[in-house]
Amino acid sequence: MTILNIISTSYNATRPTLSVLIPFFKDDASALLRALDQETTTHPVEILIYDDGTGDAELTDAMSAVVNDCQGAARLITNSENQGRSAARNALCDNARADWVLFLDADMLPAKSEFLQSYLTLMNTADADVIFGGFQVEPKAENPDRDIHRALSEVSDCLSLAQRQAAGPQYVASSNLCVRRNVLAQQPFDGGFSGWGWEDSEWAARVSKHFKLVHADNPAIHLGLETTDTMLRRFATSGANYRRFIDAHPDLAPQLSLYKISKKLGRLPGQSLMRPVLKLCVKIRVLPMRLRLLALKLWRASHYAEALS
Missing domain, CATH: 3.90.550.10 (Spore Coat Polysaccharide Biosynthesis Protein SpsA; Chain A)
Known part of the structure; x- marks a missing residue:
């Protein structure tokens, strides 16, 4: 170095x-x-x-x-x-x-x-x-x-x-x-x-x-500000960091909406199969922004669900 x-x-x-x-x-x-x-x-x-x-x-x-x-x-x-x-x-x-x-x-x-x-x-x-x-x-x-x-x-x-x-x-x-x-x-x-x-x-x-x-x-x-593809990639690859954060503060986890959504998704069999649809919704610019944001948040929660399992 x-x-x-x-x-x-x-x-x-x-x-x-x-x-x-x-x-x-x-x-x-x-x-x-x-x-x-x-x-x-x-x-x-x-x-x-x-x-x-x-x-x-x-x-x-x-x-x-x-x-x-x-x-x-x-x-x-x-x-x-x-x-x-x-x-x-x-x-x-x-x-x-x-x-x-x-x-x-x-x-x-x-x-x-x-x-x-x-x-x-x-x-x-x-x-x-x-x-x-x-x-x-x-x-x-x-x-x-x-x-x-x-x-x-x-x-x-x-x-x-x-x-x-x-x-x-x-x-x-x-x-x-x-x-x-x-x-x-x-x-x-x-x-x-x-x-x-x-x-x-x-x-x-x-x-x-x-x-x-x-x-x-x-x-x-x-x-x-990041591009759509960069946001998708960061959310898909940061699950291990999120798990480290949750492990360090288990008392805080129940208060976090992202944690609760991720845990719920983790209980759904085959939940990862919805990711191609979520990714498509995030990238379609003609969709209302609130729907694109919802798809992006679910995309992140889907990946975090695996990290938390």
């Missing part, structure tokens, strides 16, 4: 108040880095971006150039091997210098110009150990193949502050997540998760039992 470090000229020995941590794999984080850098010149913030084994020299060069152009403190860490989402976040936390860290995904943008200032204020006033700011999705673009991910995000992720507060840890994700670094030292992300999904849900459920979680209205915009 080879580690490459690129550091901006403004990266000095002054200890920051907040470390912004951005893991990525084959994503270009340039737009996010430039947007954040506009605030780092006036606030005690550092930005660390971590390439989890992309292996693309052209992307590395592009990200290095952006880091070198930053006016504030910025650092690129490039790993030659892919270690997974949990390991990437833990590695970023190990290299952070501030007492608070803010996780953002590379395909996000702040929803407002005072994004970092809002977190700096909350860190001092919210009486919290963990702060989740919430999500928005980008305006509808001319790409209908990503509409189902947008629709799913709107009903599952882009929730109001009141909805998130009522649910507690259930709607916390590991992007746009501000955390005291000592919390992560005691409760790191579980490196046993591989591939996509559920490591952030498991972490939030675990941490909320020991530390104070607060929801805030400081959203980031999710730009990287």
Whole structure:
């Protein structure tokens, strides 16, 4: 394993108040880095971006150039091997210098110009150990193949502050997540998760039992909506991660609608035979979106039913 470090000229020995941590794999984080850098010149913030084994020299060069152009403190860490989402976040936390860290995904943008200032204020006033700011999705673009991910995000992720507060840890994700670094030292992300999904849900459920979680209205915009085929593939291959999440929190499982549906499907003989029909319904764009979403959720539950059996 080879580690490459690129550091901006403004990266000095002054200890920051907040470390912004951005893991990525084959994503270009340039737009996010430039947007954040506009605030780092006036606030005690550092930005660390971590390439989890992309292996693309052209992307590395592009990200290095952006880091070198930053006016504030910025650092690129490039790993030659892919270690997974949990390991990437833990590695970023190990290299952070501030007492608070803010996780953002590379395909996000702040929803407002005072994004970092809002977190700096909350860190001092919210009486919290963990702060989740919430999500928005980008305006509808001319790409209908990503509409189902947008629709799913709107009903599952882009929730109001009141909805998130009522649910507690259930709607916390590991992007746009501000955390005291000592919390992560005691409760790191579980490196046993591989591939996509559920490591952030498991972490939030675990941490909320020991530390104070607060929801805030400081959203980031999710730009990287996935195609229909990518959504289908991720849901079909993340069953093992879901099983790991459920095994870690059996007390939470009975409260989750996905768990209850998956268990019911698991009791139906030959339930997997309905998957071709569900997949077809998800992909037919002329169907009402609510029916496509229902088919997508049943597709996921069908695969999870096998993982839970």
